[in-house]
Amino acid sequence: MNSSLQEVLDQANQIILGKEKAIRLALCCLLARGHLLIEDIPGVGKTTLAHTLARVLGLEFQRIQFTSDLLPGDILGVSVYEQQGQQGRFVFHQGPIFAHLVLADEVNRASPKTQSALLEAMEERQITSDGVTRPLPDPFFVIATQNPQYQIGTFPLPESQLDRFLMRIEIGYPPEDAERALLGARARRDVLKEIQPCMNAGQLMAVQKQVENITCSSALLDYILAIIRHTRESGHFSEGLSPRAGLALRHAAQAWALLNDRSMALPEDVQAILPAVVNHRLQPADHDSPDTHAMADQLLRAVAIP
Amino acid sequence: MNMLQRRPAPAITLQLLACLVMVVLPHTPHLHPWIWFCFGALTCWRAMAALRHWSMPARWLRLLLALLVFVGVYVTYGRINGQQGGIALLVALLAIKLTETDTLRDHIVAALLAYFVLISQFLFSQELIMVLWLAAGAWLVTATLLSLSHPQSALPYKVSIRHSAMLLLQAAPLMLVFFILFPRIPGPLWGLPSDSGAARSGLTDSMSPGDIGHLVTTDEIAFRVTYAGNAPPPDRSYWRGPVFESFDGRTWRQSADYVTGNVAGLSSRALEPMGTGVEYEVTLEPNRQKWLFTLDMPVQVPADARISRAGFVLAKKEVTERRLYAASSVLNYRLQSALPESERQRNLQLPAQRNPRTRNQAQAWRSQGLTDQQIVNKALQRFRQEPFTYTLQPPTLGIDSIDEFLFDTQRGFCEHFASSFAYQMRAAGIPARIVTGYQGGEFNELGGYYILRQSDAHAWTEVWLQGQGWLRIDPTAAVAPDRIELGLSAALPLGESMATALARRTQEGLWRSLRLRWDWVNNSWYRWVLAYGPELQEEILGRFGIRGWGNMILALTIMGSAFLGALGLVLIWRLQRSRVNDPVQNLWLLFCRKMQRQGLARAPHEGPLDYAERLSAHLPAKARTIRRIARLYIRLRYGHATTDPDERALREFRQAVRAFSAG
Numbered sequence: 001m002n003s004s005l006q007e008v009l010d011q012a013n014q015i016i017l018g019k020e021k022a023i024r025l026a027l028c029c030l031l032a033r034g035h036l037l038i039e040d041i042p043g044v045g046k047t048t049l050a051h052t053l054a055r056v057l058g059l060e061f062q063r064i065q066f067t068s069d070l071l072p073g074d075i076l077g078v079s080v081y082e083q084q085g086q087q088g089r090f091v092f093h094q095g096p097i098f099a100h101l102v103l104a105d106e107v108n109r110a111s112p113k114t115q116s117a118l119l120e121a122m123e124e125r126q127i128t129s130d131g132v133t134r135p136l137p138d139p140f141f142v143i144a145t146q147n148p149q150y151q152i153g154t155f156p157l158p159e160s161q162l163d164r165f166l167m168r169i170e171i172g173y174p175p176e177d178a179e180r181a182l183l184g185a186r187a188r189r190d191v192l193k194e195i196q197p198c199m200n201a202g203q204l205m206a207v208q209k210q211v212e213n214i215t216c217s218s219a220l221l222d223y224i225l226a227i228i229r230h231t232r233e234s235g236h237f238s239e240g241l242s243p244r245a246g247l248a249l250r251h252a253a254q255a256w257a258l259l260n261d262r263s264m265a266l267p268e269d270v271q272a273i274l275p276a277v278v279n280h281r282l283q284p285a286d287h288d289s290p291d292t293h294a295m296a297d298q299l300l301r302a303v304a305i306p
Numbered sequence: 307m308n309m310l311q312r313r314p315a316p317a318i319t320l321q322l323l324a325c326l327v328m329v330v331l332p333h334t335p336h337l338h339p340w341i342w343f344c345f346g347a348l349t350c351w352r353a354m355a356a357l358r359h360w361s362m363p364a365r366w367l368r369l370l371l372a373l374l375v376f377v378g379v380y381v382t383y384g385r386i387n388g389q390q391g392g393i394a395l396l397v398a399l400l401a402i403k404l405t406e407t408d409t410l411r412d413h414i415v416a417a418l419l420a421y422f423v424l425i426s427q428f429l430f431s432q433e434l435i436m437v438l439w440l441a442a443g444a445w446l447v448t449a450t451l452l453s454l455s456h457p458q459s460a461l462p463y464k465v466s467i468r469h470s471a472m473l474l475l476q477a478a479p480l481m482l483v484f485f486i487l488f489p490r491i492p493g494p495l496w497g498l499p500s501d502s503g504a505a506r507s508g509l510t511d512s513m514s515p516g517d518i519g520h521l522v523t524t525d526e527i528a529f530r531v532t533y534a535g536n537a538p539p540p541d542r543s544y545w546r547g548p549v550f551e552s553f554d555g556r557t558w559r560q561s562a563d564y565v566t567g568n569v570a571g572l573s574s575r576a577l578e579p580m581g582t583g584v585e586y587e588v589t590l591e592p593n594r595q596k597w598l599f600t601l602d603m604p605v606q607v608p609a610d611a612r613i614s615r616a617g618f619v620l621a622k623k624e625v626t627e628r629r630l631y632a633a634s635s636v637l638n639y640r641l642q643s644a645l646p647e648s649e650r651q652r653n654l655q656l657p658a659q660r661n662p663r664t665r666n667q668a669q670a671w672r673s674q675g676l677t678d679q680q681i682v683n684k685a686l687q688r689f690r691q692e693p694f695t696y697t698l699q700p701p702t703l704g705i706d707s708i709d710e711f712l713f714d715t716q717r718g719f720c721e722h723f724a725s726s727f728a729y730q731m732r733a734a735g736i737p738a739r740i741v742t743g744y745q746g747g748e749f750n751e752l753g754g755y756y757i758l759r760q761s762d763a764h765a766w767t768e769v770w771l772q773g774q775g776w777l778r779i780d781p782t783a784a785v786a787p788d789r790i791e792l793g794l795s796a797a798l799p800l801g802e803s804m805a806t807a808l809a810r811r812t813q814e815g816l817w818r819s820l821r822l823r824w825d826w827v828n829n830s831w832y833r834w835v836l837a838y839g840p841e842l843q844e845e846i847l848g849r850f851g852i853r854g855w856g857n858m859i860l861a862l863t864i865m866g867s868a869f870l871g872a873l874g875l876v877l878i879w880r881l882q883r884s885r886v887n888d889p890v891q892n893l894w895l896l897f898c899r900k901m902q903r904q905g906l907a908r909a910p911h912e913g914p915l916d917y918a919e920r921l922s923a924h925l926p927a928k929a930r931t932i933r934r935i936a937r938l939y940i941r942l943r944y945g946h947a948t949t950d951p952d953e954r955a956l957r958e959f960r961q962a963v964r965a966f967s968a969g
Binding site: 215220235263265266285303 | 462891913941944946
């Protein structure tokens, strides 16, 4: 594998202990040019994960704390009238979204209007303000976090907007030995400051290019198609996967193959990223279904590899 | 753990219990209440076990229950086989089985038993509504079986219901083949003791005062008639049934030759038709008698029946199943214008020393020098002029029943009038006999046929006059002409008709129209489906040269095999189409088969890398070869965006797979 990628993973694992799979998936998501949704209870390291990734990848980082009174202008930026001698003119002041990696913290606490401003920027990779279209930096990622509990006074993202996140991951409690190490060590924030970037934005874009060149054979596409068809036709899900979800599966599988140092994507790659890619896009047909993890697992077992 | 030892989810157990209740429900009429109690209690117990984790009865208790059930069924039904006893035993034992239904295997056994309970219903009824209910039952039981077979017991109801409907629809063509070709065996099904329907109502082989009056209070259908042309008017629609010629002072019976079964036929010369015939088809409900009702007087009858001496049709065998037959009759005729002396004597016979008043009166008429025709008129006139009442509730009559009726009570039903009239004629020396049958009927506009019910049962007389032969005289018509023209309920006093089941029939409007529609659907079901019995099957298949059971079975086998074969070909063709003609994939499948023989089958969703790792862990000695094969396969199958034949790698892969031996 690209040695710098291995370094990125190693560094990140030093900051966030015992969460190799989550970090690998998060990196995979960024390599596939996708936005990431992290859903978990407070205090498990959602924000730290975003920070760490920005730091080790050498990306410009902005954090927006979403609140109910946050306005679209607070994210995108505003035009301000400036007096210069005799003449005055409007000058656009960029909002925090103009960064490589934007952390939208507790995205479900903002009003739908503000959420949709963010989600539109995520999709278009550009913003339009006062009739002027301004491109966002490249690379551009949004890592949004949301808290699944205490939903009072929040605006949960609707299914249509969840689809714009390539992956949704959960972090969960650390394993016991990792937690012991965490308790004994220095504050993560201090450790983070000392970490040296392993990459820069340009190198990251080159890696993204490599991801696109990972081979997807027709046999693999058949497998992805079979999975999608099963979600649409089996009756186990209230709605099937969208074509965008199909593309997401393909890109994520390619990125996962690259992370595993392969030049071709395999069914195993699809299976590895399947839960993260489909769990937030599927609803079980009968709601007394056990839980969403079992859902992806069931889907995986139900579809034979062609 | 063995799959079959798995314990299904409580929801599926409850689904199975619901199915069982549904299939046992239609057996209710022939199950003794205690069987139902036993079944209901044990089913509830099992349901509580699924819902609230109640414990199931212990093994000794189950055995005791089973023993009690055997004894109970024997005591209740007198045997433990036969239709009713057998079903009762089946249901009760099924209930006991439920209490030990724990694993998946037990559930499947119970579901299969449900099919058996379902099909046994056909021993009792083949009505359309029952068939619909049973089809729904089969659908749900199949859905339950599907849910049971799902590995995680997580099949949504919607899916299992849809799939089971599809399975049943797929079975429909096979069902049709079996329906047409499976040999129909005449007589009670499979020679089971036929203990059902012992108490059929209908006309019997004797007539005492009150018999028909009692019969007409039931609303049961006797038969249905479809005319080929126009229907005759009501006053000519007399359906001729058994004729009674022997009288003991109270009860009219058939003569001895009918009782012994050694009865002569009506000679073809005896009946002189006048005018054209009426053709019609009759669907006769089973009445456990040999007679077939025909319009007065029959000329053409079914092949297995004949017109007997007294002019009514006798079949060779009792009618134990619903029967469709065609016949034709003439409405104007002259019957036996020359009466043999023996028959004349038979129809003049009277018990000695009974009913002196009637006898004296008849002899008085005779001594006045009246002709036979005048005596007949005189007697009818007497019914018209004296205050006779037509009623369903006549007073009881003593030993001289005719005298009491004619001179004292003067209240009676058709059998009283017919009986007393025939008596008077015989006393006056005119040959007379009683004819029983049905008269009138209700028209079903929708199906264009008439329904004759037990409430249309009737009795009338025939007298023999010189030069005219047997003449039909209906004394009831003299007393209550409405009975003949408009039907029974119009003729009865208001309070009586309301008090009987007849009240329902006469109501007009929605209820009547719905009832007639339903009767039409049922009749069509019978004519198009159930009537396909041994005779019709022989006739239809005979046209294709298939005769006899052997040939039917042969045709069935050929058709069945052809159907299954065609299905197999379609499936193979689809499999062929879905299997890519890809040497790489075929070699990989060959490798997988080799491993499968070692008990290391690839799961359908298992990727080549994962599989190779698992295999290597099981066969460390072969790990290197296995990994190499997997690597080659991955390269050939997933390494190219398009199918790009990498001949060298393919050759290498082929050699590796062929040379590989897991053992």
